[in-house]
Amino acid sequence: MSSVNATTFEVLNKELAAKIDTIITNNANNSTKLVGILLEVQAIVPKQYLPLEIAAYISQKMNIPLSRIYDVISFYAALSDVPRADCVIQLCDSVVCKVTGNTVLKESLQELLGIKVNEITADGKYALEPTACFGACDIAPAIRVNGRVFGHLTSKEKVKKVLDNYK
Amino acid sequence: MKNVKIIIDNKDLVVPEGTTILEAAKKVNINIPHLCYHPDQAIKANCRLCVVEVAGSKKLTPACSSFVFEGMEIRTNTKKVRDMQTGVLELILANHDQNCLQCLRNGTCELQDLCRRFNISKTNLEDTVEALPLDDTNPSLVRDSSKCVKCNRCVEACQKTQEVHVLTHSHRSVHYNITPAYEMPLEDTLCVFCGQCAAVCPTGAIVEKDETQKVWDAIYDPRKHVIVQVAPAVRVALGDSFNLPKGDIVTGKMVAALRRLGIEQVFDTNFTADLTILEEANELIKRITEGGTLPLITSCSPGWVNFIEGRYDHLLDHLSTCKSPQQMFGSLSKTYYADLIGLDPKDIFTVSIMPCTAKKYEAQRPEFEKDGVRDVDVALTTRELARMIQASGIEFTDLEEDQFDNPFGIGTGAGAIFGASGGVTEAALRTAYEVITGKGLPNLNFLQVRGLEGIKEATIDLDGLELKVAVAQGLSNAKVLLKQIQNGTSPYAFIEIMGCPGGCIGGGGQPIKSTLEVKAKRMKALYKIDADLPLRKSHKNPDIIKLYDEYLGAPLGEKSHELLHTHYHSRNKKYDFSSLKK
Numbered sequence A: 001m002s003s004v005n006a007t008t009f010e011v012l013n014k015e016l017a018a019k020i021d022t023i024i025t026n027n028a029n030n031s032t033k034l035v036g037i038l039l040e041v042q043a044i045v046p047k048q049y050l051p052l053e054i055a056a057y058i059s060q061k062m063n064i065p066l067s068r069i070y071d072v073i074s075f076y077a078a079l080s081d082v083p084r085a086d087c088v089i090q091l092c093d094s095v096v097c098k099v100t101g102n103t104v105l106k107e108s109l110q111e112l113l114g115i116k117v118n119e120i121t122a123d124g125k126y127a128l129e130p131t132a133c134f135g136a137c138d139i140a141p142a143i144r145v146n147g148r149v150f151g152h153l154t155s156k157e158k159v160k161k162v163l164d165n166y167k
Numbered sequence B: 001m002k003n004v005k006i007i008i009d010n011k012d013l014v015v016p017e018g019t020t021i022l023e024a025a026k027k028v029n030i031n032i033p034h035l036c037y038h039p040d041q042a043i044k045a046n047c048r049l050c051v052v053e054v055a056g057s058k059k060l061t062p063a064c065s066s067f068v069f070e071g072m073e074i075r076t077n078t079k080k081v082r083d084m085q086t087g088v089l090e091l092i093l094a095n096h097d098q099n100c101l102q103c104l105r106n107g108t109c110e111l112q113d114l115c116r117r118f119n120i121s122k123t124n125l126e127d128t129v130e131a132l133p134l135d136d137t138n139p140s141l142v143r144d145s146s147k148c149v150k151c152n153r154c155v156e157a158c159q160k161t162q163e164v165h166v167l168t169h170s171h172r173s174v175h176y177n178i179t180p181a182y183e184m185p186l187e188d189t190l191c192v193f194c195g196q197c198a199a200v201c202p203t204g205a206i207v208e209k210d211e212t213q214k215v216w217d218a219i220y221d222p223r224k225h226v227i228v229q230v231a232p233a234v235r236v237a238l239g240d241s242f243n244l245p246k247g248d249i250v251t252g253k254m255v256a257a258l259r260r261l262g263i264e265q266v267f268d269t270n271f272t273a274d275l276t277i278l279e280e281a282n283e284l285i286k287r288i289t290e291g292g293t294l295p296l297i298t299s300c301s302p303g304w305v306n307f308i309e310g311r312y313d314h315l316l317d318h319l320s321t322c323k324s325p326q327q328m329f330g331s332l333s334k335t336y337y338a339d340l341i342g343l344d345p346k347d348i349f350t351v352s353i354m355p356c357t358a359k360k361y362e363a364q365r366p367e368f369e370k371d372g373v374r375d376v377d378v379a380l381t382t383r384e385l386a387r388m389i390q391a392s393g394i395e396f397t398d399l400e401e402d403q404f405d406n407p408f409g410i411g412t413g414a415g416a417i418f419g420a421s422g423g424v425t426e427a428a429l430r431t432a433y434e435v436i437t438g439k440g441l442p443n444l445n446f447l448q449v450r451g452l453e454g455i456k457e458a459t460i461d462l463d464g465l466e467l468k469v470a471v472a473q474g475l476s477n478a479k480v481l482l483k484q485i486q487n488g489t490s491p492y493a494f495i496e497i498m499g500c501p502g503g504c505i506g507g508g509g510q511p512i513k514s515t516l517e518v519k520a521k522r523m524k525a526l527y528k529i530d531a532d533l534p535l536r537k538s539h540k541n542p543d544i545i546k547l548y549d550e551y552l553g554a555p556l557g558e559k560s561h562e563l564l565h566t567h568y569h570s571r572n573k574k575y576d577f578s579s580l581k582k
């Protein structure tokens, strides 16, 4: 029934733990900011996801039940409990982006990455995901890459420039 | 409070303002269909089964979450209402593994009742049962998500009643589920196996782990001498399963039924409850006089023990080292009793009948085994015993009463009230008072520690020595007392904690539908058993006195230490993050 506690981790290490600590401190250890904290943490975890060991770490640090954290992670489309890719590109498929012409954006992305929406590149580097509006309508059409928003992506050249940041 | 006049299905009715339609309907004997509503829980309004028509409103109204108003006219049985309810049920069934014949809740399932009522079996909708893997790796409970109707009752039990926060709802829309974090099996979480989730689940989605077959096998095995102990709270609840009035005391019939099943000796856990009191009262006196860790906290509820071992392990020094009455019985059955009847402990098969799913976990703890012989071989819940009786065709209600066997057949009133929250405290005080003061106790009844309140306290004058005690039932209440200890503000010398609301009478293994109302009746019944007994103090139990004289020596003595005490320890937390600190 009882085995020993795990002391080695797949993803977590001292450096990552320290970064997570900083994110929590910057948010004043405030449990009402949990979603934001989880987004920030996810952005610094390789493969852009929140595995159990990290959720458990946050749970202990912030004194929030693990089940509550899982509820949040599984509820928000922007958070993932399974590994995604090193670079997750989220494409807004809400109205404003659509009318400002994100077909160009979508096609450019698919062409440049060689994958369709909802796919991951063979090398596990890039994932292309649809998402609901993330509040960048003023700069539509827009994408979010590992939590960072880029707007006014009206041509293939502009898209390529963004992707160049994530080689 | 103001009263309002309403009409339900042509029946005039006056109810207090603030009553829901569903509760008002109950008063005129109308049972509005429901799945998420539970009388002791918050309003959830997620199943949409309880709809009714209210005059003046075009939309259907959910009865569990809508309050009555003056002149309200309600119809609960119109075509529109029934069509809607049938539709909801069909949708649920489309996602339900209808395997009633193999389901432990067959006959006590609320979904099954509703389907019978609406005459629905299969549905025309395509079958889409998409379930998580069966969770059955722990000793106590089995979770089967293919039977879950997502009513969230278990989530409330786990998060609010118990504040253990293991179960949660997760994901959205078609992937919406009820699960521990990351779909972990309960065994990998800090679940305490209290079974309060199973007690409120309307279906077979969370049930006790059925071990009746192991007991049948032992009964059929001619080499096994099968004995049973029955916990105090079982005798006031078992009758529920045979449609007897709630709170009926069925001790004699229960003993008779066990004998008919083929159990060779039927013993009473009340006896080892008395024994626990002797050890624990003396432990308390010792800690007070020798300056040990106080408050001393009881250790007889395994749900509670699992909780402190998992979440408050820094307070483990406060926990009594006494084994629970179940485990004291277990070790005596394989030592003292084996010697007495001249049998090899290997050939004795000890079964306990418990109100509790956590007792299964406790019985399987590695420390409760000696030389490959388990102290307690199988712990069955009240529900499992009821099923065994039903399976063997015994007409329970017509049975002639029978009596427990010796040498573990005499229990005092103090042992009997162990089954109710506050009972252990009262029993301990009856003994501690007389041991410390050397005088007879003028009044045996400690009314301050009785009842269903979450936390109770009392101050007792032990001939000049003032003793403050507290009692908590359910783990959310336990937390309040633990935080005081943590802050150094706990004024108590003794604390009783029961993992389940109401104590064992409300245990997670009791017959289904153990509402607060039912618990109150069971509690009353236990205090009646106590009041009617000639012996009401544990230290006056003649067989306990004999046991110490002939075998154990004195309380806290060497033999007691070996057989009746144990060591509780931290529970595995899955991760230890200390290596990550700079």
Ligand code: SF4
Pocket (backbone or CB within 6 Å): B096, B097, B098, B099, B100, B101, B103, B104, B105, B106, B107, B109, B110, B111, B112, B147, B203, B204, B205
């Ligand atoms: S949960 Fe109820 S309806 Fe479902 S299989 Fe079990 S008894 Fe039948």
Ligand code: SF4
Pocket (backbone or CB within 6 Å): B141, B157, B158, B162, B164, B165, B166, B167, B186, B190, B191, B192, B193, B194, B195, B196, B197, B198
């Ligand atoms: S047994 Fe108790 S702790 Fe475990 S999931 Fe059920 S309610 Fe929660």
Ligand code: SF4
Pocket (backbone or CB within 6 Å): B147, B148, B149, B150, B151, B152, B153, B154, B155, B178, B197, B200, B201, B202, B203, B205, B206
């Ligand atoms: S497991 Fe039972 S109580 Fe929990 S949501 Fe499912 S049906 Fe309801």
Ligand code: FES
Pocket (backbone or CB within 6 Å): B033, B034, B035, B036, B037, B044, B045, B046, B047, B048, B049, B050, B051, B062, B063, B064, B065
């Ligand atoms: S009982 Fe009213 S919505 Fe479930």
Ligand code: FES
Pocket (backbone or CB within 6 Å): B194, B300, B301, B302, B303, B355, B356, B357, B358, B359, B499, B500, B503, B504, B505, B506, B507, B508
């Ligand atoms: S210890 Fe669980 S019901 Fe009594």
